[in-house]
Amino acid sequence: MAGAVAAVLLAGCGLDGELSGRAADGTGSQGGDGGSTGVSPLDNPKGTGRGLGTIRSAGDRAEAVKIIEKVATKGRGAKTGYDRDEFGYAWADNAADIPFAGNGCDTRNDVLARDGDDLKYRSGSNCVLASMTLHDPYTGTTIKWTKQQAAEVQIDHVMPLSYDWQMGASRWSKAKRVQIANDPLNLLPVDGSANSSKGDSGPATWLPPARGIRCSYAVRFAQVALKYDLPVTAPDKEAMLAQCR
Numbered sequence: 001m002a003g004a005v006a007a008v009l010l011a012g013c014g015l016d017g018e019l020s021g022r023a024a025d026g027t028g029s030q031g032g033d034g035g036s037t038g039v040s041p042l043d044n045p046k047g048t049g050r051g052l053g054t055i056r057s058a059g060d061r062a063e064a065v066k067i068i069e070k071v072a073t074k075g076r077g078a079k080t081g082y083d084r085d086e087f088g089y090a091w092a093d094n095a096a097d098i099p100f101a102g103n104g105c106d107t108r109n110d111v112l113a114r115d116g117d118d119l120k121y122r123s124g125s126n127c128v129l130a131s132m133t134l135h136d137p138y139t140g141t142t143i144k145w146t147k148q149q150a151a152e153v154q155i156d157h158v159m160p161l162s163y164d165w166q167m168g169a170s171r172w173s174k175a176k177r178v179q180i181a182n183d184p185l186n187l188l189p190v191d192g193s194a195n196s197s198k199g200d201s202g203p204a205t206w207l208p209p210a211r212g213i214r215c216s217y218a219v220r221f222a223q224v225a226l227k228y229d230l231p232v233t234a235p236d237k238e239a240m241l242a243q244c245r
Contacts, residue, residue: 037135038115041219042067047185048099051115052137055215055244064215064244068222071240072231074167076202082165088178091155095182096175107182108155115189122147137216138190138208154195156188157181158217159224162200167230176228186224202236207243215244 038051042060055064084090091107100110105127113119116132123130131146134153145153161169161181169177180186198206203221207214218240225232232240 037117038137038216041216041223045185045223046099047183047187047223048114051135052188052213052216052220054212055219061215061244064219065241067219067226068237068240068244071222071225071237073234073237074231076163076233077166077168077170079162079166081170082162084161086165086170086174086177087161087181088174092178092182095178098179098183098185100184101182107184107187111155111184111187112153112189114184116145134189136191136194137188137213138194138210140210140212141191143191151192153189154192156190156195156198158186158188158220159230160198160200163202164228164230167232169228169230180224180228183224183227185220185227188220202233202239203243204233204235204239207239218243 038053039049040053040055040060042055042063043049043053055061088095091109093101093104093106095101095107100107100114103110105113109127109129112129112132112134116129116134118131118133119129120131122128129147131144134143134145136143136153138156143153159180161177164177164180169180194209203218208217221232221236221240224230
């Protein structure tokens with residue numbers, strides 16, 4: 001990981017010191033632990049730390065339940081009027097008051113650099129990644145990614161934008177919608193097929209294949225909901241609590 005941190009700093013993309021000192025063991029198996037090289041969401045409330053680490057201890061799981069219990073519930077509203085453009089153009093660097101914004105690199109490359117190892121940049125660019133290694137928290141697998149196969153790694157909005165829209169973001173200002181769309185707290189680079197299978201599902205209908213990361217995923221979903229004062233559906237909250245109990 002030290003090499004990855006050095007590459008990021010040399011690239012000048014402005015990622016902060018929370019990237020340093022993270023282990024990268026390359027382990028993991030489909031449906032297993034997942035997230036072994038990431039930071040626990042309990043220790044990463046701003047989303048600037050690497051990836052999504054597992055929550056293992058009974059004490060931490062109890063803390064996770066307390067966070068999820070704070071989330072309000074309501075029914076899912078209509079999707080009428082939703083369009084991705086309502087949340088700004090994809091991976092804008094101009095969102096206000098969120099980490100990494102305004103550093104000269106687009107949001108996608110920021111979070112790839114945050115979570116990846118063995119970072120290599122496109123010739124002549126300080127931001128655009130050409131290749132990297134990702135230890136995917138959702139599947140527990142290691143992906144050797146190149147830009148030529150860009151869709152192999154996709155950036156997941158943990159709390160999907162369409163879901164946000166239906167739970168209240170349709171009434172927000174455009175600036176606030178741009179924030180949640182580019183906030184690193186709400187973004188994870190993951191296996192493309194896993195992300196595609198998720199769509200705009202909440203936790204009651206979709207959870208990461210790696211069972212060991214599901215409590216962490218539920219906490220991250222809750223962290224986004226609480227930061228942006230968004231409710232979740234009652235079935236989604238129950239599913240989130242079930243992952244950590």
